[in-house]
Amino acid sequence: MNWLNSEAFTLFGQRILWSDMVGNIFGLAALALGWRRSLWTWPVQFLSGVILFAAFYGHLTGSAGKQVVVMVVALWGWWQWNRGKGRSDDGQISVRFAGWGERAAMLGAAALGTVAVALFFKANPTLSWDPWPDAYIFVGTIVAMYAQARGMVEFWFAWLLVDLVGVPLNFANGYAFSGFVYVIYGALVLWGLRDWWLRSRRSGQPVLEGAPA
Secondary structure, three states, X not given: OHHHHOEEEEEOOEEEEHHHHHHHHHHHHHHHHHHOOOOOHHHHHHHHHHHHHHHHOOOOXXXXXXHHHHHHHHHHHHHHHHOOOOEOOXXXXXXXXXXXXXXXXXXXXXXXXXXXXXXXXXXXHHHOOXXXXXXXXXXXXXXXXXXXXXXXXXXXXXXXXXXXXXXXXXXXXXXXXXXXXXXXXXXXXXXXXXXXXXXXXXXXXXXXXXXXX
């Protein structure tokens, strides 16, 4: 498996690793499949997590740990979508905006989780050289994938917030392909957000809890 962390090529003076490149290509595919509400988004995300874990392990512990979470939540998301509940007329998973209570719960969990994980990293310095960004990415990814599994449009907003920290962190740590690919991620997130937003309105779900459809 050592070849995964070998150099594939150089781009704009940055070394591109095989693991970084292949893992993020699968990540892009998973995001595109999520946009299309395809059940295959979950196994592809699982495979991306396996490859990126190999890329980050031993260097970015928080990011490596995030990939373990990605794999676990991908299995749960597959189960959640595969149950056949909440289907729309086209047979795919239906989407909706979260209620205010759900939003408050996710924001609270994200805030408390980030603080708890960051303090854990600070108490164990060998786990992370930069505890707060690692903790933010770690917890934000859990929240984003939870929202995706529940068919919530807020899934896309959560990914945007994770990317705001993930992009500079990847560049700073030599994972240039991850940084470059997030430009494409950004475009997919915006298109996916628009698509899910419109579908949530067509499906009769209120945009805001208590508002008319």
